[in-house]
Amino acid sequence: MYVGVPPWDIGRAQPEVVRLADAGELVEPVIDVGCGTGENALELASRGLDVLGIDASPRAIAAAKAKASERGSSVEFLVADALDLASLGRRFTSALDSGVFHVFEDDERPVYVASLATVLAPGGVLQLLCFSDLQRGTFGPRRVTQQEIRDSFADGWDVREIAAVTFVTNLPELQAKAWRATIVRPG
Numbered sequence: 192m193y194v195g196v197p198p199w200d201i202g203r204a205q206p207e208v209v210r211l212a213d214a215g216e217l218v219e220p221v222i223d224v225g226c227g228t229g230e231n232a233l234e235l236a237s238r239g240l241d242v243l244g245i246d247a248s249p250r251a252i253a254a255a256k257a258k259a260s261e262r263g264s265s266v267e268f269l270v271a272d273a274l275d276l277a278s279l280g281r282r283f284t285s286a287l288d289s290g291v292f293h294v295f296e297d298d299e300r301p302v303y304v305a306s307l308a309t310v311l312a313p314g315g316v317l318q319l320l321c322f323s324d325l326q327r328g329t330f331g332p333r334r335v336t337q338q339e340i341r342d343s344f345a346d347g348w349d350v351r352e353i354a355a356v357t358f359v360t361n362l363p364e365l366q367a368k369a370w371r372a373t374i375v376r377p378g
Contacts, residue, residue, distance in 0.1 A: 199360055200227060204234035205289050207356045209369050211318055212238055216373070222283040222310060224273050224289030229255030229266065235260070235287075236266040243281070245271035274302050277309035286317040290358065292340075293321040293332045301345045308347065313378030317348075318371065320358060324366040331360075340372050349375040 204212075208231045219241040223232040226244030235258075236242045244266060246252050248345050252287060253267040267370045271279060273291055286307060295303050319331055324334040344350050351373045358369035 197227070199229070199290050199358075201359050201361050205320060206229045206289065206359055207320055207369075208318075209234060211371075212240075212356055216316070216318060217285045218316070219285070219353060220281075220283045221285040221287060222279075222281075222337065223277075223287045223289070224307070225288060225294075226255060226268065226278070227251050227290075228269060229258050231287060231289050231367050232266045233258060233262060233264050234270070237262075242266050243279075243283070244268045245273070245279070271357075274299065276306040279310060281310060282312045282315075283310055284312055284315050286315065287320075288317065290322075290332070291298050291319040292319055292343075293335050298338075304343055304348070308376060311376045313376060315376050315378075317374040317376070319374060320356065320369055320371050322358060323355065323368040323370045326353065331365060331367060334348065335370060337370060340370060340374075344372075344374050347377065348378055349374055 201378050221242045223244040226232050226246050229244050232242045232244035249270050252268050252270045259266045322332050322334045324336045341350050353372045356371045358367040
């Protein structure tokens with residue numbers, strides 16, 4: 192996926208992530224799950240937040256580390272599996288998922304949610320950005336309904352808000368309809 196520039200790599204943070212950061216909705220330490228080439232993590236770190244970006248793609252992590260070096264950023268990037276976050280042995284106050292949840296099949300979603308629970312501290316907040324079922328056509332990732340988000344986080348989580356937003360891509364013809372969900376792990 193990272194040979195060339197994937198559609199979701201826009202050379203800057205997703206505007207919705209910038210909005211969340213401006214509103215103080217991401218509190219350190221932050222884990223950026225599925226960070227890709229690191230733009231969201233780099234944005235958060237530029238604001239002084241302690242951020243760990245993880246991705247399963249060694250090529251994406253290498254690109255993220257190169258960007259961090261070029262920008263003089265202290266962001267930590269690691270190759271890691273979103274379905275086994277416990278292996279990190281760390282806890283975070285905030286988690287960011289920008290474009291990961293929608294890639295999982297139905298049977299993987301409970302594994303992912305359980306994995307998030309191992310690293311998100313009680314009272315911690317997950318900010319989730321995924322493709323919405325309101326997006327027309329079939330190009331791009333699987334579409335997700337609000338109910339699928341609610342069902343996935345029904346046990347031991349509090350889905351505080353689901354809002355319609357835009358997932359920006361580098362393809363002019365695809366500025367995708369998305370959901371941004373704020374989900375709290377009760378403490």
